[in-house]
Amino acid sequence: MHSAEIMSLVGSAVPETLRRAGHLACWLVVLDGAVKAGPFVRLADAQASQAIWLLESAKRRKRQSAALAA
Secondary structure, eight states: OOOEEEEEEEGGGSOHHHHHTTOSEEEEEEETTEEEEEEESSHHHHHHHHHHHHHHHHHHHHHHHHHHHO
């Protein structure tokens, strides 16, 4: 099963373009240890992206299981 986590970046870890725009924090979606989406300036956007990654992962597993059963 895949792990989709939300990682926060704060201060100097925030990309320069976002810091110049006044953002002090941002969020990334990390799937199995690899950054897959972001940076997001709103936590709600990162959470929505995480939900999509988890849904797509579940759909992929279901298709693979069906293919193996056939």
